[in-house]
Amino acid sequence: MGDAVEIVRGAVDGLDDLRPLWLALRTHHHQVAPDLGPVRGDEETWRLRRAQYEEWLTNDPRNFVLVARRGGGGRAIGYAFARVADSSSPTWDGERVVLDVETLVVAPEARGAGVGARLLAVLREEVARRGYDRLTLTVVSANRDALRFYEREGLVPTFTVLRDTRGTP
Incomplete structure (x- = not known):
């Protein structure tokens, strides 16, 4: 990959750097799960997601975003947004x-x-440092590559959400 990757905490004023990554994820979700229906357009999906991120960062100081950048403060190549829940x-x-x-x-x-x-x-380090009880995340079940990655990383399914495909959507 060339340059070293650094992971830093992001802030509200840097959220727009994450837009291309969010759009790539939205597109990927549609590719792996087209049966869930059409996806929102670029402007609408980012406007909604950015508003959520800003609200979560503003309303609870425990919430945070980690941004992975190529060395020297290059462009964002990944991020993780985490929220704390009681x-x-x-x-x-x-x-x-x-x-x-x-x-x-x-x-x-x-x-x-x-x-x-x-x-x-880094997310796991935060769990340990803060004394949180566990780390959780949700994955689109059709996203097989993500499921394999998380299972390799030691995460296991806890609950399964089922969707009725015989009734009305």
Whole structure:
């Protein structure tokens, strides 16, 4: 991949650097799961996602974004957006603080070079440093490459969401 990759914390004023990566992820999701329907256009999807990111960063200081850049502050080639959730269950005992990975994306040309694994390692360090109970994330079930990556990284399915394909969408 050439230049070394650095992972830094991002901020609200740098969110627009993430737009191309978000658009690549949106396109990839549509490619692996076209049966979920049409996707939003570039401007609308980024406007909605950026607003969510800004709100999450502004409203809870525990939330953060990690940005992977080529050495020397080059362009973003990956990012992970994480939100902290206080969780409890009527079934399982105890209150839990969970670091939920809302988005983890690596630019298509940078995949397979360890960027995703490095982002995940920094997320795990944050879980340990802050004393959170666990790290969670959601994956589109048709995204087989992502599932294989996360399983290689030691993540396992916990809950499965099923969608009725016989009824109305």
